Amino acid sequence: MAAAGEAEIPSKRIILKDYVTGFPKEDDMVLTSCTSKSKVPEGSKAVLVKNLYLSCDPYMRAGMSKPIPQSYATAYVPGSVQPSRLARTARGLFVTLLLQAIIGYGVGKVVDSGHPDFKAGDLVWGITGWEEFSMISMPQQLIKIKYTDVPLSYYTGILGMPGLTAYVGFHEICSPKKGETVYVSAASGAVGQLVGQFAKLMGCYVVGSAGSKEKVDLLKNKFGFDDAFNYKEEHDLNAALKRCFPEGIDIYFENVGGPMLDAVLLNMKVHGRIAFCGLISQYNYNLTQHEGVHNLFCVVTKRIRMQGFMEPDHKHMYPQFLELIIQYIREGKITYVEDVAEGLESAPSALIGLFSGRNVGKQVVLVARE
Amino acid sequence: MAAAGEAEIPSKRIILKDYVTGFPKEDDMVLTSCTSKSKVPEGSKAVLVKNLYLSCDPYMRAGMSKPIPQSYATAYVPGSVQPSRLARTARGLFVTLLLQAIIGYGVGKVVDSGHPDFKAGDLVWGITGWEEFSMISMPQQLIKIKYTDVPLSYYTGILGMPGLTAYVGFHEICSPKKGETVYVSAASGAVGQLVGQFAKLMGCYVVGSAGSKEKVDLLKNKFGFDDAFNYKEEHDLNAALKRCFPEGIDIYFENVGGPMLDAVLLNMKVHGRIAFCGLISQYNYNLTQHEGVHNLFCVVTKRIRMQGFMEPDHKHMYPQFLELIIQYIREGKITYVEDVAEGLESAPSALIGLFSGRNVGKQVVLVARE
DSSP states (O other), rough: OOOOOOEEEEEEEEOOSSSSSSSSSSGGGEEEEEEEEEEEOOTOOEEEEEEEEEEOTTTTHHHHHHHHTTTOOOOOOOOOOOOHHTTTTTTTHHHHHHOOOOOEEEEEEEEEEESSOOOOEEEEEEEEEEEEEEEEEEEGGOOEOOOOSOOOOGGGGTTTTHHHHIIIIIIIIIIIOOOOEESSSSSSSHHHHHHHHHHHTTEEEEEEEEHHHHHHIIIIIIOOEEEEEEEGGOOOHHHHHHHHHHOOOOEEEESSSHHHHHHHHHHEEEEEEEOOOOGGTTTTTTTTGGGOOOTTTHHHTTTTTEOOOOGGGGGGHHHHHHHHHHHHHHHTSOOOOOEEEESGGGGGHHHHHHTOOOSSSEEEEOOOOO | OOOOOOEEEEEEEEEEOOOOSOOGGGEEEEEEEEEEESSSSSSSSOOEEEEEEEEEOHHHHHTSSOTTTTTOOOOOGGGGGHHHHHHTOOHHHHHHHHHHOOEEEEEEEEEEESSOOTTTTTTEEEEEEEEEEEEESGGGGGEEEOSSSSSSSGTTTTTOOOOOOHIIIIIIIIIOTTTTTEEEETTTSSTHHHHHHHHHOOOEOOOOEEHHHHHHHIIIIISOSSSSEEGGSOOOHHHHHHOTTOOOOEEEEEEEEEHHHHHHHHHHHEEEEEEEOOOGGTTTTTGGSSOOBTTTTTHHTOOOEEEEEEEGGGGGHHHHHHHHHHHHHTTTTTTOOOOEESGGOOOOOOOHHTTTTSSSSEEEEOOOOO
């Protein structure tokens, strides 16, 4: 129930200083002190959430760039262009309140609610701010957390957007069949580790690539991939794929783009399928600077299907997905590795680490324990 | 019925002199005199065909290159590497007989048959040699011509491989819906002119591009495209597409590749579809030299489906296709423009003309009138 109180509590948030070009740096973001309302304003249907976990996802790089028509995500509002910034000298406190935090997926606990579907104490996941408290003005996008016998952070990963991404990407987009060969790039990441496990559960032969020995070991020993390789140690990606797939690839789950895609195209089988989930190797370049892909003629000769997809188109599948996956987790059929950074202040470093592959598993930021 | 006679008749054929690198030239091929058996050898199930029309198709460029694993077509056997060539000095006549003609689609008349499905006088279309007479050793790939109230040459085009290509490419691969926007490149060619007309029949808004004013006029005035442009006169393909499709493109029928594809990706709508039929702009380069495509990230953000296809996978649809199209032709609902070169000797020039866009409409070679 919304309360009339307009009291404020101290909070902290992370803002983007200015639009980023090229690789983002930790100090492109800054932790600022601010205040948060302690209650939802009377008459509002907003929900006030205390953030517990924040998710670091590659798509967030798009939000750090100047808005362009072909972008992946709505651009964040950096401090440099916030209208309130202009008024800073005159009305300092007011300015601080209006500065917008970076936004992304997170897990939180409802502190106060003006919306009938939520009440104080509810655990929720969805789009929130990179801050201690967030006033969610469109709470209909929040999902109430149903199962708490798993780590709450899982709702930023296996039980959240990356989990549904992996599920629909593999099962709906790749049209997999038992016995087929599956290649996953960025295979130890938030999505890749799940795609590999889904493919194994289906009876496919699965190979993954990642950027370190530690990750390759995870793929083979923890996630049960049939084979894996460190792409940074292969001077010839085409040869690496031929070694792993002497008969060719039926399904490629594309997370990286660029030269890897070119090598994959040479190794696809006839009637192969490529699910375009993301192209993380290219996110720090403008679209026109993306590395050229030269082997698209294979799409004709091999009658390949390349299909882009995004999780929001498939949200309606979340309930059935959740029931299936929670069961898999409980039965030990699927495992999930997270890389948890502690404290809101560690979030900028955790986010930029995605682009150099520093994270091992799903990158999460712990903001507060319940 | 196969006859015992081993008599020979004078014939002519076109052979590839040697594997081609880069743009093919007319004198990469040569017209040679030879002889042909006048009857099918006794006991053979072959069919002897007198060739009437030969088809010039872009995919044939692949057959002119040194064989590579990713090729579009079986390489032709050029004179330079035919084993018989080695024995030339010693056994000149025998050599000439074994030299293999360029092969491709054609229309012919059965002269003699060892196969129960064919008899002398039958009109057929299918894979044949670039020669006056061809001994077809696998006649099961030949199709008997059912309707002769249309030009026989149509069986190299609208009623042959390009026709079925256009039909399955548009109706099966593009998943078109009434009212959608459709863009066709190489739109006045053997396939493109049909795709545009199929799309109009379906109630789509159709724009085509081609390489001359004459072709653009054909698109607008003969084939009923809603709009068309000469890509050679546009210094900015992205701007040209934005002008023609202010709301974006639902369906792109891809015949050319390279920079055109990059421009199209920027202009596709969300959930758009791209049928990869061919990439003629790239055929004279080795695969690794194909121009890089930079805008593939649009495949993710717009959830685009790109699907390669080839007509042979869809041969089972030919009978239903034929009945539909013959009716359309008779009712004047579909028209077809051919560019007919006269004489076998004109075939090399006709074929290489495809790669500079010299042909206006489907390129055919008339070898002999019935």
